[in-house]
Amino acid sequence: MDQTLAEKLANYKPTEGAAELIKQTPILLLVGPTGAGKDSLKQKLMETGKYHHIISHTTRPPRINHGVIEQDGKDYHFIDKGTAERILDKQALIEAKIYSGNLYGTSLAEIQAAHDEGKIAMTDIEVQGVAEYKALDPNVMAVFLLPPSFQIWQERLQRRYGDVVDAADSRLRMETALEELSELLSTDSYVAVINDDLDQAVAEVEAVTTSPDHKSPDEAAARAVAQQLAHDIQAYLISNA
Numbered sequence: 001m002d003q004t005l006a007e008k009l010a011n012y013k014p015t016e017g018a019a020e021l022i023k024q025t026p027i028l029l030l031v032g033p034t035g036a037g038k039d040s041l042k043q044k045l046m047e048t049g050k051y052h053h054i055i056s057h058t059t060r061p062p063r064i065n066h067g068v069i070e071q072d073g074k075d076y077h078f079i080d081k082g083t084a085e086r087i088l089d090k091q092a093l094i095e096a097k098i099y100s101g102n103l104y105g106t107s108l109a110e111i112q113a114a115h116d117e118g119k120i121a122m123t124d125i126e127v128q129g130v131a132e133y134k135a136l137d138p139n140v141m142a143v144f145l146l147p148p149s150f151q152i153w154q155e156r157l158q159r160r161y162g163d164v165v166d167a168a169d170s171r172l173r174m175e176t177a178l179e180e181l182s183e184l185l186s187t188d189s190y191v192a193v194i195n196d197d198l199d200q201a202v203a204e205v206e207a208v209t210t211s212p213d214h215k216s217p218d219e220a221a222a223r224a225v226a227q228q229l230a231h232d233i234q235a236y237l238i239s240n241a
Helices: 003-010 016-024 038-046 081-089 108-117 127-136 150-161 167-186 198-210 219-239
Strands: 027-031 051-053 093-099 102-107 120-124 141-146 191-194
Touching: 003 081, 003 093, 016 108, 016 127, 027 038, 027 127, 038 051, 038 120, 038 198, 051 108, 081 093, 081 102, 093 108, 093 127, 102 108, 102 127, 108 120, 127 141, 127 167, 141 198, 141 219, 150 219, 167 219, 191 198, 191 219
Parallel strands: 027 120, 027 141, 051 120, 141 191
Antiparallel strands: 093 102
């Protein structure tokens, strides 16, 4: 990570106006390891017409996703480090964090668009960003999406990436997923949802967004799955050290 960009991130704070906008706009943050099904869930939720998809900014390059190269302005706003620094200087982001060596952030303009449309602002986000949103408004909804098991998770990753990812990248993904699961299991900032059947997961997330307390009746079962998944990842990392 560029030192100048890292310094700007270390001192970055959104404006008071940004904080007020967050409080005035319903927001759904989707969290979970790569391969949990966040993209498929977002697509299904978007079909309801109730959501505005926040397109995040990132300094990482486009990658192949389900056999197709990601598109600028659709999957992400792909920016270089110089552009990222200028955006940070303008305080144009709600939050910005480093994830696997790259900057990810969500912009004030995207939240404003959702507010003006009267829709729920929705994006997938890293666990580091959830705390930033929660600090601005504790009522921000954060759903942690889980694969039903370690084996099914690995099968999904194989279908998604094929032989594109090398062993080092695979290990990094495992380590990152373990960190994310540790965050889920150590806080009450998230509602855990198992993505075994997509339609059922969509219905559960919809129930979370519409219930007064933004909770799920299946929370205990989902957290048990998260604990088992974390255990299986740890075992895999140890056996493949």
